[in-house]
Amino acid sequence: MVCEATGADITEVAKAIGTDSRIGPKFLQASVGFGGSCFQKDLLNLVYISECLNLSEVAAYWQQVIDMNEYQKSRFAGKVVERLFNTITDKRIAMFGFAFKKNTGDTRESPAIYVSKYLLEEGAKLHIYDPKVEEKQIFFDLVTMMPTEDPEGVKELVKVHSDAYSAAKDAHAIVICTEWDEFTTLDYQKIYDSMLKPAFLFDGRKICDHEALVKIGFHVETIGKRVSRSPLLRGWASTTTSTF
Structure with missing residues (x-):
């Protein structure tokens, strides 16, 4: 969203971040949102475990990843209608x-x-x-x-x-x-x-x-x-x- 507002290119940003060997270039490409049976399930498990351990800030962090993924899908679909x-x-x-x-x-x-x-x-x-x-x-x-x-x-x-x-x-x-x-x-x-x-x-x-x-x-x-x-x-x- 920041790239779209400023005129930057997310591909260039992802390439720059991907040069850090601790991260790598995989899974850095922007898209309408992630899917599949594993990633969201694993994130929800992290939220659950964090809440069970009374780590509310950690739980909120991982829940926000899921929330942003849902927002990305909604934002993309909404752009279709708007345009x-x-x-x-x-x-x-x-x-x-x-x-x-x-x-x-x-x-x-x-x-x-x-x-x-x-x-x-x-x-x-x-x-x-x-x-x-x-x-x-x-x-x-x-x-x-x-x-x-x-x-x-x-x-x-x-x-x-x-x-x-x-x-x-x-x-x-x-x-x-x-x-x-x-x-x-x-x-x-x-x-x-x-x-x-x-x-x-x-x-x-x-x-x-x-x-x-x-x-x-x-x-x-x-x-x-x-x-x-x-x-x-x-x-x-x-x-x-x-x-x-």
Whole structure:
């Protein structure tokens, strides 16, 4: 957040911190949030143990790590709504990635689940593509996350695709939630041409070539870095219509 406000690049900050051999460069890259079954569980165990030992300050410290992770997911999802002119009702949003990290079909505690829930509650229509997560798992996670909603109603708002190109067709925006290598090699000119305009891309894993995307015409938002606005977008903000 500090980097975005000041114009710094979180990648450069992480590289500098990573030169300290006591830390190393791993796990320093900014993202929409961590997931998986282990890390959060281990942190919660630390909170519990600290509280049992009457170490309230220590417990509060580790609880804050969890709280900040939840806030990061909320902040990222909220930015999608804000940048899409503060409404995503009936807007088609393509989500690239649903697993909590690349090279797995594991969705436990995946940030994509939270982001999906947030966007669905705001009225979006989600079109999801993940190379490994099965369709039944995606629907199970979303229905479980939204117990007060009609399961059939959730399914009407979500479509799972077999490739990224079909997911992005006629979309208002792309939201990248998993750092699959595939997403760095897609033909984004082809994707851009198939989308509604203005076309937005929200890179929650900071894996794409943002300057190249801006040159194509995308309006790009990412984590931990301020991206220059596409000149093709500047005229849209003052001429928004119901098609957006």
